[in-house]
Amino acid sequence: MFASPTDSMNLGSALVLAGLVLSLTGLPAALAQAEPVLEPDPALVDALPADRFTWAQVITVLEEGVNEFEHGFQQPFQRLRMEITSGPDKGVVRELEHGTKYTIQPSDKLEAGERFILGESTRIDGSTYLYVADRARTAALGWLVVVFMGLVVAVSGRQGFLALVGLALSIGILAWYVVPQIAAGQAPVGIALVGAFLIASATLYLAHGIRWRTTVALASLLFTLLIAVGLSTLFAALAHLSGTGSEAAFYAQLGSLGSLDLRGLLLAGIILGTLGVLDDVTTTQAATVEELKRAKPSLSARALFARGMSVGREHVASLVNTLALAYAAVGLPLFLIAATTQTVPFWVTLNSEFVVEEALRTLAGSSAIVLAVPVTTFLATLLFTRRPPDPDVEAKHPDVEAQHPDTEGSVPHFHS
Secondary structure: OOOOHHHHHHHHHHHHHHHHHHHHHHHHHHHHHOOOOOOOOHHHOOOOOOOEEEEEEEEEEEEEEEEEOHHHOEEEEEEEEEEEOOOOOOOOEEEEEEOOOOOOOHHHOOOOOOEEEEEEEEOOOOOEEEEEEEEOOHHHHHHHHHHHHHHHHHHHHHHHHHHHHHHHHHHHHHHHHHHHHHHOOOOHHHHHHHHHHHHHHHHHHHHHOOOHHHHHHHHHHHHHHHHHHHHHHHHHHHOOOOOOOOHHHHHHOOHHHOOOOHHHHHHHHHHHHHHHHHHHHHHHHHHHHHHHHHHOOOOOHHHHHHHHHHHHHHHHHHHOOHHHHHHHHHOHHHHHHHHHOOOOOHHHHHOOHHHHHHHHHHHHHHHHHHHHHHHHHHHHHHHHOOOOOOHHHHHHOOOHHHHOOOOOOOOOOOOO
16 A cells, blocks of 8 residues: 555655756756856846937948748848947947847838937846837928928918917926826826816917907816816726726836826826817807807897807817717727737627727717807807907907998998
């Protein structure tokens, strides 16, 4: 039934001997296949220094080709002579292997004379290596910005210039207030609401002037934005959204942002994304009601509201899918992956957090757009049936009926 002590000793000796033989016979092969091991630098054990980046330019392509691997895999590569054009090593000429130690696509190959971002990384033994971090894109972006600004000023003149100033202020508020405060651990929703108020106040009054209809637009915008926040908060809770439905949210949790409120970040994004469209809807609707009252001062409040809503409904019809297309365009690659995945049923994909997050962004923002029309129309009607249009607007846009006292419905006469 039980093995004797002698048998147990013999079995143990046999196992030890077998292990020793296997170790000795496998050791040469293991040594032959092993890569050189990097000895860590004690000064770099705790943390490696951050990569350094500089601008560089390709002088010439010394060699390029394709490396063949198993299973038909091909890897393009290049050997470049390049010059560093910024930083402390500016003017230094070096050679660079592009695609031999990291994977690149054929579209990643560089040409002679092309500028790129050169990265320098540190290994654990303290040695460094160079790599192509990215292609140069800022020049093309700069020209696009110039074209955009030129078009805005050419079409809208002084008002367009002031709108660009407002855009610069919006970017400044986001860069120097909203982002730093959220990164510092402040509540994303509260910070986004304060930022939205600052952006809306600055941009509306700069682009449209200090007048009553601008104030109506601002009040309507903030009111409907609060409704959008309420809807988003409610349905995010009902749908058990955590804010982790996007790749960006995953990376936001790394490093010093590990304690970030991702659901709050999702709601803050909805607030800022909806803000721009509400700007358009509320200013247009407030201006429409004022101009209708100016064109026919005898309109009653009921008639003025009805005519304003007639224009507003057309506006809603054209904007109802604006946010849907904007968010769908951003998430198009992930939608393609979800649509072509054969191992997961469609209803499972539809239930995923990524899809529900995008639906929440779209529907909450679109609901705010729809509500902004009656809210703005009501407030503008309430105001302009109790007070005349602003004097500065009336001076710039004199009443057509006062110049040409034609009967209602007739065609105005234009004189050469």
